[in-house]
Amino acid sequence: MSNTSTPSRRQLLKLTGAAAVAASVPFVPGVTRLASGTETGQARHGLSVFGDLKYAPDFTHFDYANPEAPQGGKFIFTAPSWGYNQNPLTYNTFNSFILKGDAPPRMELCFDTLMVRAFDEPDAMYGLVAETVEISEDGNTYIFNLRPEARFHDGSKLTAEDVAFSLMLLKGDGHPQISQNIQELQDTEVLDEHRVAVHFTGNQSRQMPLFVAALPIFSKRYYTRYDFSQSTLTAPLSSGAYKVGKHAVGRYVEYQRFPDYWGNDLPVLKGQKNFDIVRIDFYRDRQVSFEAFKKGEMNYREEFFSKIWASEYNFPAFEEGRVVKREFPDGRPSGAQGWFINTRREKFKDPDVRRALSYAFDFEWSNKNLFFGVYQRTQSFFENSEMKAEGMPGPQELKLLDPFRDQLPESVFGEPYIQPVSNGSGSDRSLLREAGRLFKQAGFERQGSELIGPDGTQLTIEFLNNSPSFKRIILPYIKNLERLGIKATFRLVDAAQYQSRLNDYDFDICSRRYSLTPTLSETIRTFWGSEAAKIPGTSNIAGISDPVIDALLDKALEAQTREDMNVAARALDRVLRSGHYWVPQWTKPIHTVALWDMFGYPAEPPRYDFPVEDLWWIDQEKAEKLGKAG
Known part of the structure; x- marks a missing residue:
């Protein structure tokens, strides 16, 4: 993580001339600016953290959706993304919204929400179950008016x-x-059968009401009979466009489009949810899944392995044109992908130790020899966005950073930290010498072939992973660490154990990627906030706990304008990068996709997401040529 044109039952304010009024709207802590110019207490059709809404109350469909898209057919893939307790390699529960268990990706397809995002706007949401929403004058109560159907x-x-x-x-x-x-x-x-008030404390961020509006809605009657806190393989009662269909635990799950779905014709869904079946297949090995795709057992694949993308699309179906490769732009912040270092462990508490680890990873060699030169080095926690810190901090950044000058390294007030660049040899001696210097500065001493820490024992590092395909990438890194006297190992575990160990923070270093939305939300506290570092199952797997970071998170979430948010994010990025909580990996601003040539899709995909299973459709003529119609 996610409409009839019937006239509204409540008054909706037109957006005409709203921009002219925007500057006069005062900021109240916690109040979300919605369709600038609207008054509190009036019903409105959408929410937006900053600025106006693109779509007027009488819109018929999102511009990026094809309202004429045919419905039918089956979309079969392995999940390229997932959230909460979802696991792309296996599953043992259909409860996707608790910590316990491993759920299949895309369970959210089965559940309706109050509102849904528009993927061509950075933060706007429009009504699904909620036809309209009203906001109290103090911004602390949101009344959602539900569609009776x-x-x-x-x-x-x-x-x-x-x-x-x-x-x-x-x-x-x-x-x-x-x-x-x-x-x-x-x-x-509960105000009446179709009106519900959501009360906030007054300390909420501007983004929190939108986060709440995107949460799944459950049946109270169902979950008073079944314990929500337990994992279960009983498919839950739900209300969304899909429901759980055929499945074999650990092998596949099919989400079946519900034929009488109440929301089929709503503007926010017109031209979407086109496949009769969305099927996710589970493979423990990426190469095995590729072989299944080549045979036509899957019809879509987002390719994350540059070696396969560059050199292995030479099988008959590809050469005959039945399988094609496509690249689609990715306009989202690429977020953070890297080896995250568990700072809860004593051996990693010193920033110099964590920084030294970066000098052992030769990205330039890896990109040339393993990745066919297709990647760029990740530097920032906010890559591919205006939130990335670059150059010297500007006056507004310094205004946020200066109060913490005595708590921050001086480097934060200069150029942001950039990862070392090697000579591409795979074992750049100058970088390894610098790593050795940093280890010595942190109290480590080289004794023969071992790097001995302040506790008198050799430094050991276990890289935890659940994909054998990553081994070829990690082993050269391990070899350089061994040159420094570190005993480094690669530990491959099954998917369920991997997720369990990450939930409990039972690892030295693990590989992970987090993506961010263009408007920062409350979720950033679970990435980098001190409280999240102490709670099992959050995204703060590095264990970051820093009062300065906490304060900058508050600034980013309290921002009154997008530019204020970007400034706060850039200041935050500088501090995070100076902490060396990770060894950043790589990024590319495109989606590399292979597909059996049987699909139709929007000519211009939305900038801020790539929900293929929502927006694409089966092109019947193409499918018939492939013998895959019906």
């Missing part, structure tokens, strides 16, 4: 009781990446 798959009504119940259930028992993000949700109140 909303239904669960068993035909029962989806009401305000279900919404109120769901939000408090997620606050109490939801996955930490949910529950920790909605702590400032005070309570919920």
Whole structure:
């Protein structure tokens, strides 16, 4: 993580001339600026953290969706992304919104939400279950007016009781990446069958109401019979465009489009959810999944291995044109991908130790010899965005950083930290010497072939991973660490154990990628906040705990304008990079995709997401040529 044109039942304010009024709208802590120029207490069709909404109340569909797209067919793939307790390699539960268990990716397809994102706007949301929303004058209460036609798959009504119940259930028992993000949700109140009030404490960020509006809605009746906090392979009652269909645990799961889905014709869904079946297959080995794709057992593959992309698309179906390769732009912040260092462990507490580890990874050699030169080095936690820190800090950044000058290294006030560049030999001696100097500065001594720490023992590092394909990348890095006297090993574990160990922070170093939205939300606290470092299952796997970072997180989330947010993010980026919490890996601003040539898709994909399973469709004529129609 996610419409009839019937006239609204409540008054909607037109956006005409709204931009002229925007500057006069005062900022109230916690209030989200929605469709600038609207008044508090009036019903509105969308939410946006900054500025105006692109789509007027009478819009018929999102510009990037094809309202004429045919429906039908089957989309079969391995998941390129996932969230919460989802696992792309296996599953043992259909409860995707708690910490316990491993759920299949895309369970969110089965659940409706109050509102949904527009993927061609950086932070806008429009009504799904909620037709409109009203905001109190102090910005601390949001009243969602629900569509009376909303239904669960068993035909029962989806009401305000279900919404109120769901939000408090997620606050109490939801996955930490949910529950920790909605702590400032005070309570919920059922006003009538189709009106629910969500009360915030007054300390919420501007983004939190949008986060809440995107959370799944559960059936209160169903979850008063079943324990939400437990993992289960019983498919839950849900209300979304899809429901759980055929499945074989650990092998595949099919999400079947619900034929009588109540929201089929709503503007926010027109031209979307086109496949009858969205099927996810599970493979423990990427090469095995590639062989399955080549045989046509899957019809879509997002390729993450440059070696395969560059040299292995030479099989008959590709050479005959039945399989094609495509590249699509990725306009999102690319986020952070790297080897994250567990600073909860004593041996990694010194920043000099963590920095030294970066000098042993030869990206230039890896990019040339392993990646066919297709990648760029990741430097920032906010790559591919205006939030990335570059050059000397500007006046506004310094205004945020100066109060903490005595708590920060002087380097934060200069150029942001850049990862070392090697000579591409694979064992650049000058970089290894610098690593040795940093280790010595941190109290380590070389004794023969071993690097001995202040505790009198050799420094050991275990790289935890769940993909054998990563071994060829990690082994050259390990070889350089061994040259420094470190005993480094690669530990391959199964998918369930990997997720469990990450949840419990039971690792030295692990590889992970996190993507960010163009408007920062409460989730950044679970990435880098001190509280998240102490709670199992959050995204703060490095264990970052720094009061300065906490303060800058607050500044980013309190920002009144996008530029203020970008400035705060750049200041935050400088501090994070100076902490050396990771060894950054690589990035590319495109999606590299291979597919059996049977699909139709929008001519211009939305900038801020790439939801193929939502927006694409089967092109019947192409499918017939491949013998894959029907």
